[in-house]
Amino acid sequence: xxxxxxxxxxxxxxxxxxxxxxxxxxxxxxxxxxxxxxxxxxxxxxxxxxxxxxxxxxxxxxxxxxxxxxxxxxxxxxxxxxxxxxxxxxxxxxxxxxxxxxxxxxxxxxxxxxxxxxxxxxxxxxxxxxxxxxxxxxxxxxxxxxxxxxxxxxxxxxxxxxxxxxxxxxxxxxxxxxxxxxxxxxxxxxxxxxxxxxxxxxxxxxxxxxxxxxxxxxxxxxxxxxxxxxxxxxxxxxxxxxxxxxxxxxxxxxxxxxxxxxxxxxxxxxxxxxxxxxxxxxxxxxxxxxxxxxxxxxxxxxxxxxxxxxxxxxxxxxxxxxxxxxxxxxxxxxxxxxxxxxxxxxxxxxxxxxxxxxxxxxxxxxxxxxxxxxxxxxxxxxxxxxxxxxxxxxxxxxxxxxxxxxxxxxxxxxxxxxxxxxxxxxxxxxxxxxxxxxxxxxxx
Amino acid sequence: xxxxxxxxxxxxxxxxxxxxxxxxxxxxxxxxxxxxxxxxxxxxxxxxxxxxxxxxxxxxxxxxxxxxxxxxxxxxxxxxxxxxxxxxxxxxxxxxxxxxxxxxxxxxxxxxxxxxxxxxxxxxxxxxxxxxxxxxxxxxxxxxxxxxxxxxxxxxxxxxxxxxxxxxxxxxxxxxxxxxxxxxxxxxxxxxxxxxxxxxxxxxxxxxxxxxxxxxxxxxxxxxxxxxxxxxxxxxxxxxxxxxxxxxxxxxxxxxxxxxxxxxxxxxxxxxxxxxxxxxxxxxxxxxxxxxxxxxxxxxxxxxxxxxxxxxxxxxxxxxxxx
Numbered sequence: 001x002x003x004x005x006x007x008x009x010x011x012x013x014x015x016x017x018x019x020x021x022x023x024x025x026x027x028x029x030x031x032x033x034x035x036x037x038x039x040x041x042x043x044x045x046x047x048x049x050x051x052x053x054x055x056x057x058x059x060x061x062x063x064x065x066x067x068x069x070x071x072x073x074x075x076x077x078x079x080x081x082x083x084x085x086x087x088x089x090x091x092x093x094x095x096x097x098x099x100x101x102x103x104x105x106x107x108x109x110x111x112x113x114x115x116x117x118x119x120x121x122x123x124x125x126x127x128x129x130x131x132x133x134x135x136x137x138x139x140x141x142x143x144x145x146x147x148x149x150x151x152x153x154x155x156x157x158x159x160x161x162x163x164x165x166x167x168x169x170x171x172x173x174x175x176x177x178x179x180x181x182x183x184x185x186x187x188x189x190x191x192x193x194x195x196x197x198x199x200x201x202x203x204x205x206x207x208x209x210x211x212x213x214x215x216x217x218x219x220x221x222x223x224x225x226x227x228x229x230x231x232x233x234x235x236x237x238x239x240x241x242x243x244x245x246x247x248x249x250x251x252x253x254x255x256x257x258x259x260x261x262x263x264x265x266x267x268x269x270x271x272x273x274x275x276x277x278x279x280x281x282x283x284x285x286x287x288x289x290x291x292x293x294x295x296x297x298x299x300x301x302x303x304x305x306x307x308x309x310x311x312x313x314x315x316x317x318x319x320x321x322x323x324x325x326x327x328x329x330x331x332x333x334x335x336x337x338x339x340x341x342x343x344x345x346x347x348x349x350x351x352x353x354x355x356x357x358x359x360x361x362x363x364x365x366x367x368x369x370x371x372x373x374x375x376x377x378x379x380x381x382x383x384x385x386x387x388x389x390x391x392x393x394x395x396x397x398x399x400x401x402x403x404x405x406x407x408x409x410x411x412x413x414x415x416x417x418x419x420x421x422x423x424x425x426x427x428x429x430x431x432x433x434x435x436x437x438x439x440x441x442x443x444x
Numbered sequence: 445x446x447x448x449x450x451x452x453x454x455x456x457x458x459x460x461x462x463x464x465x466x467x468x469x470x471x472x473x474x475x476x477x478x479x480x481x482x483x484x485x486x487x488x489x490x491x492x493x494x495x496x497x498x499x500x501x502x503x504x505x506x507x508x509x510x511x512x513x514x515x516x517x518x519x520x521x522x523x524x525x526x527x528x529x530x531x532x533x534x535x536x537x538x539x540x541x542x543x544x545x546x547x548x549x550x551x552x553x554x555x556x557x558x559x560x561x562x563x564x565x566x567x568x569x570x571x572x573x574x575x576x577x578x579x580x581x582x583x584x585x586x587x588x589x590x591x592x593x594x595x596x597x598x599x600x601x602x603x604x605x606x607x608x609x610x611x612x613x614x615x616x617x618x619x620x621x622x623x624x625x626x627x628x629x630x631x632x633x634x635x636x637x638x639x640x641x642x643x644x645x646x647x648x649x650x651x652x653x654x655x656x657x658x659x660x661x662x663x664x665x666x667x668x669x670x671x672x673x674x675x676x677x678x679x680x681x682x683x684x685x686x687x688x689x690x691x692x693x694x695x696x697x698x699x700x701x702x703x704x705x706x707x708x709x710x711x712x713x714x715x716x717x718x719x720x721x722x723x724x725x726x727x728x729x730x731x732x733x734x735x736x737x738x739x740x741x742x743x744x745x746x747x748x749x750x751x752x753x754x755x756x757x758x759x760x761x762x763x764x765x766x767x
Contacts, residue, residue, distance in 0.1 A: 188552075191645060191646070192645075192646045192649075193644075193646040193649030193650070195644075195646075196615075196644030196645075196646050196647065196649070196650070197452070197621070197650075198552060198553065198576060199552035199553075199573070199574050199575035199576030199577065199618060199621065200552050200553070200574075200575075200576075201575075202644075202645065204645070268556070268560075272453070273449075273450070273452065273453035274449050274450060274452075274453055274556045274559075274560075275560060276560060277553060277556045277557075277560075278552070278553030278554075278556050278557050279557075319529065319531075322529075322531050322561075323529055323530050323531060323557070324530050324549065324551035324553060324554040324557055325551060325552065325553045325554075325557070326550075326551035326552065326574065327529075327530075327551060
């Protein structure tokens with residue numbers, strides 16, 4: 001296998017070093033390295049970040065191949081600097097048996113761009129009634145450690161308690177989609193003055209906060225680990241802060257879009273009133289919230305109340321978005337833009353340094369999801385899982401920068417900082433900002 | 445005015461211009477020959493994704509009196525129910541050659557999406573979208589108030605200082621929203637009366653006074669009382685216990701009606717449920733404008749179609765008699 005010599009990269013502590021990569025391992029790290037025959041990458045001015053780990057990705061396969069496949073989603077991930085993703089269970093068939101999770105993992109290995117870790121469903125068919133085959137998935141070849149009914153809330157309190165207890169026995173974590181279903185019947189956007197004006201049924205903050213409050217108490221009662229998916233409100237931050245202060249084993253994620261975008265986008269309004277209003281690219285669950293929520297989420301990510309950033313990458317076909325708001329699907333693609341958005345909202349604002357970015361996008365999600373071989377610092381002897389990022393770049397984001405199958409990005413036409421120049425998942429998956437062809441990457 | 449999507453978007457000048465053109469249109473409707481040649485050769489499509497015979501025939505009459513060709517397209521079932529998508533429907537209408545689209549849709553924002561989509565190059569008039577807006581209803585309501593209050597001197601006037609009480613299912617009502625914005629733009633003062641369950645939780649952000657008690661609101665001797673329809677399915681969703689209790693607390697009963705000053709107008713967008721939100725005494729009184737609202741609706745919709753499909757700079761539309 002070809003060796004790669006990465007010259008003069010900047011590490012997250014600000015120091016500069018050369019990296020020599022051979023056979024999937026960083027064999028040397030230091031100044032003035034040389035290696036005969038190695039392919040040289042000039043990383044002057046580039047940051048070397050540990051490979052990003054996404055705890056919340058929808059790869060859509062099996063069942064939703066019109067919007068994404070394991071291969072195309074893996075390519076989008078690599079383009080965004082990711083080396084591992086956790087694939088949500090809401091495929092069709094649902095990932096609620098060992099057979100499905102092993103298939104997803106095998107497709108990930110075949111694609112070869114990133115480590116694909118399947119997430120198992122908590123309940124059979126995501127129906128919230130009966131536990132899925134959690135043990136079979138945990139002990140399968142896919143070794144599932146994250147369980148989630150994402151898209152649906154485990155709303156029944158007794159099932160939630162049993163699931164927390166049962167998953168504890170397999171060193172797993174339950175990732176809860178916190179949404180009281182009865183308080184959000186037909187919900188279309190954040191409930192408030194704007195939803196009232198636009199005539200869209202409200203998704204009130206209390207529907208998230210009340211579930212999180214219940215679940216942290218359940219997690220405390222049964223001594224289990226709980227992870228909160230895509231936390232979106234200032235009130236939820238307060239509940240998690242309280243739970244952590246109490247010593248409850250809760251972790252939380254925020255999506256890039258909830259760190260940057262607000263509900264105001266749904267109103268359109270430029271240049272004329274209602275111009276661009278009800279653009280379903282901004283429809284997502286949980287919904288975009290208020291400016292106050294965005295600021296509270298950033299502060300919580302900075303102070304550690306929120307542990308990680310996870311993309312909730314949710315590809316949809318054009319048809320599913322080019323329609324009236326109520327008929328449109330929830331979700332946004334986010335793998336390619338996660339790092340630039342965190343850069344803009346957390347680094348440019350001075351809330352996080354690059355070591356902090358490595359924590360929230362790599363080491364912490366790897367730890368929470370038990371993603372082996374990822375999340376470690378770049379060091380001699382460690383697996384070559386890293387990305388080279390140009391923090392000085394800035395570009396208008398367009399569909400050309402999307403590497404997955406769908407284009408439902410809320411950032412099209414926006415200027416975003418930074419650019420992923422290269423990604424290594426053992427060997428390169430992205431070079432010169434371009435995703436390498438499948439035959440150069442495939443694990444088969 | 446290319447599209448009419450909401451009253452929130454209208455300036456005071458634009459709103460008064462529409463009402464004044466509607467006065468002209470209304471005058472023509474007193475003639476023996478009611479038909480004008482204004483939109484001859486143009487095609488208006490009434491695209492109704494939701495049943496509404498009243499609104500549809502009002503728009504149809506308006507378009508026909510302007511000599512437009514009218515196509516009624518009842519598209520029951522949007523992409524929500526796995527029928528044809530809004531996009532495909534719009535592109536079909538574009539291929540047919542529609543110059544104006546009057547759209548009624550159960551999804552809030554569907555007219556705005558259609559207007560901004562590029563799927564069809566036509567003026568879009570919102571005939572009611574979900575729980576968002578119903579701008580022509582608010583315009584005809586304002587037109588009716590202005591005529592009752594200012595009579596023949598209505599042209600150019602606003603509704604400065606007029607006190608309007610709107611009673612009923614505010615949270616689900618596109619009529620309430622469109623009226624709120626337009627009445628505020630025209631200088632009127634709006635009070636909403638409803639149980640808290642039928643008000644948006646963030647109603648405090650709206651430029652309206654909010655009351656839960658109808659008798660308190662009526663004691664302030666408003667100039668206009670507008671009753672909204674109560675849909676019976678609401679009580680199954682726990683918005684209120686039963687029709688009897690609703691009627692007792694928020695219905696315009698004969699007794700409440702009797703406490704109002706003789707000058708107060710009673711309005712209802714229809715269809716009304718007598719005995720629930722409104723009594724016979726109120727609905728059938730001389731102060732009731734309910735049938736005038738229907739008649740004025742045609743004139744207002746003629747004005748809106750004219751302004752949307754010819755541009756507001758066009759000459760007075762009513763000067764030319766049909767040949």
